[in-house]
Amino acid sequence: MTVNFRYAQEKIKLQRTRLQLIKDVSKEGGGGLSTNQEFRDAGAEEWGGTAARGDFDRDYEEREELTIERIQEMLEKRQFKELKDELENNMYPVDLADILEDVNEKQLVLIFRLLVKEEAAETFSYMNSDLREVLIGALTDSELEEVMEEMYLDDTVDVLEEMPANVVDRLLMVTNEEKRMQINQLLQYPEDSAGSVMNVDYIALNKEMTVEDAILKIRQVGLNRETIYTCYVTEKKRLMGAVDIKDLLTTGESRVIEEIMDTNMLYAHTTDDQEEVARTIMKYGLIALPIVDNEHCMVGIVTVDDAMIVLQEEETEDISIMAGVNPNDESYFGTTVFEHVKGRIPWLLFLMLSATITQMIMNSYEAAIAVMPQLTGFVPMLTGTGGNCGSQSSSLVIRGLAVGEIEFCDLFKVIWKEIRVAVCVSLILAVINGLRIMVMGQGDVLMALTIGVTMACTVIIAKVVGCSLPLLAKKVGLDPAIMATPLISTLVDISTISVYFAIVSGVFQLGA
């Protein structure tokens, strides 16, 4: 408890220093960008507007942005004290982690050692794994110990999962016994489960406590918790209810927690899928969702910021799969050329070989093609249009499934809608294309009609196949995203070419 209060004091002192510092700068009439606006100015071009500045907020705003150039300049001039101050008061850990990617190893270690330990730990958790390894190699055991102590447990687990075994050993060696046990526990949850993204630091209250007791408890332990916005009521570790900090503050202090707690709260299990947990947090507008184990004991919370990251990752994964790329957890640049090839080749190979079917169909009409070679000119247009139609339908359905708007039971409703859309679309396309054929002298009315009928069949088949395959995939437990453009367009190619040559060889009496 005393320790926590010490932190609080420390923090206040820092804040004071900061205010003082800003005022000094503004008195000296220091120009440059305003601190508050650093993030706006960095993205000013994108944001469209120019950052507004007035005299009124001088006292608080005058501070030059801490860029990589300024940091390196200060390092060269050995202005360590000034740099330390600026790093504390004029830099966000997530931005610093970006900057550290572009400095050399010596500077990296130097800068990292200037950080106060909370910020060091947070910056460390935002770094990429290469940078972390360099840093771990350079820091002393006691420095590492401090970082490990300050990091939230979920971040620690993320770090450990990405490190080679010898580094993990070293990190675990400098971690205290209790935390090591918690880490081992978390590492055992399956990948992509709620347990693997949850945070074990939350505020637990008893239902017998008064509101006053509860607020006192928050005062004591709050600084070590990632979020205090919602507190959880447990009895022998079992989750009984939730109390929002707002309710605690707006209620009489003598009331008992049991009276004001919400017993109708949502929760999830450690083994639940992280995406479902994130979607629940989003749907109900929650700040955090409590996670319980099989005995209904509360073991952690998933917070809204982690939920946002989960959703972004899942959406990136969906977009990759929809483009025929096996997803990995790394970023685009973080993925090596070899891994990119590995992720892309399976679908390309499978689809290329599937196209053999198309080829065999066309080869069976070789004689017809030899007689009327101009027929083949229409093939890319027909397969292209079919592919685009199928891709429109499948993408909309895949997205509808992902956000929970469409379900398997809507199958016939979706198909009926797509058929009506397809009829309208194909009529418009067929008429315009028919006119084009005649105007450009590529054929007579019969040719225009033939292509038109093929177009209509193609569009309708493409839309029905495109909308139903994702739903069927979902039903049999596959990821609907695999039923996207690449696969759909290959299937549509096959059907388009079959339909096309069947129709033209009938109409023009070419015989296969």
Next chain:
Amino acid sequence: MTVNFRYAQEKIKLQRTRLQLIKDVSKEGGGGLSTNQEFRDAGAEEWGGTAARGDFDRDYEEREELTIERIQEMLEKRQFKELKDELENNMYPVDLADILEDVNEKQLVLIFRLLVKEEAAETFSYMNSDLREVLIGALTDSELEEVMEEMYLDDTVDVLEEMPANVVDRLLMVTNEEKRMQINQLLQYPEDSAGSVMNVDYIALNKEMTVEDAILKIRQVGLNRETIYTCYVTEKKRLMGAVDIKDLLTTGESRVIEEIMDTNMLYAHTTDDQEEVARTIMKYGLIALPIVDNEHCMVGIVTVDDAMIVLQEEETEDISIMAGVNPNDESYFGTTVFEHVKGRIPWLLFLMLSATITQMIMNSYEAAIAVMPQLTGFVPMLTGTGGNCGSQSSSLVIRGLAVGEIEFCDLFKVIWKEIRVAVCVSLILAVINGLRIMVMGQGDVLMALTIGVTMACTVIIAKVVGCSLPLLAKKVGLDPAIMATPLISTLVDISTISVYFAIVSGVFQLGA
């Protein structure tokens, strides 16, 4: 102030009733699903696990899920008091809004009138616009007035934007003067701007206040604010700093706000793009971002739950555009067939007509095709593989741009990476396809080599075009998502066919 305290009392009473009720049910030994688990059970199939239940949490958990069937049954039996209780204590507004879509008009109005006003307002804000119109037609002026009073201002604005003019007039008539002015203000912000999604209810503190004063103020006004987790320090309305509720609670009560406030906080302008605001909230893990006007006066906040919705909408929009569908704000089923056609036809038409170029190229090789008709059999495979390769690259780059990982200045880095990937991929594809051609007797070594070289050129062109067009689009201010599969595959079709026929007519001396 007195009003606020009255609400607090009311809420506590409700919570007590709820607890009491649950205990009664469990004493009667009522079976059925547990309340807490209703949301899990509803999605049990998807979630993969079975909901764990034990005896330990009986007191709090025994409550049957309030399904549409049970609601309708209670309405028929005229058990209004019981239904009112259940609606208060066993139902989330977002779920109720879903259920209300499936009841008839009479039941809709009946159920809505049973809701306590806070829940009525929240349910109303989750409804679709058709349902809202029905309800507005059925409610009395004073009932509407209550709903309008209880709704958060950002939700009110959303409702008004979707209503026909006569309904808007009626709604504004029952709104008090002050709120009407605020609404008019909000309606003037451009669509998709931070101003249009912000909430004007936040807690403003003065820097001279002590922590004790601040907590007292939160107690007084907190219940009417959407979020109290972060409070903002203003001076003559100008944004000076931010204080987290955690800092207020963990700090000595006599400290002055100026000492503990964070002056280095992030903020955005009313005219900033809502997606950028949402991405900032996500990047920095914020609960809310303050929004200021051109005079740096604070006018509202964008909260993390709204940011999540903005991001989901933007991602749905991106996926639509990437599939060649002009996005609209409605859901899949909320969009009429005519609107679906309108959204899909422009790209289909444009791409179909662009395919005329492909056709003209093929027609110019008519003589060659007549001599070797089997050449055309390779066309769908080559264009398909090219399209898939291009679509892989463009999708990864579009996503990288959306999440801020890739920027225009990375153009050459991206192209270099894609070229290396393309070389590896094309080698693998060409060799395997060459073997297939010979094994299946579709051609000799020369044919296999020719197709292999074409394949390699196609893949490299596709990957370079696919990765650079989204970046170039971004540079000239277009949405990178339009440079996705449909457009890329049409462009790749043209280049593939040009390359293919140029190579084969050279190798087999066919002459155009």
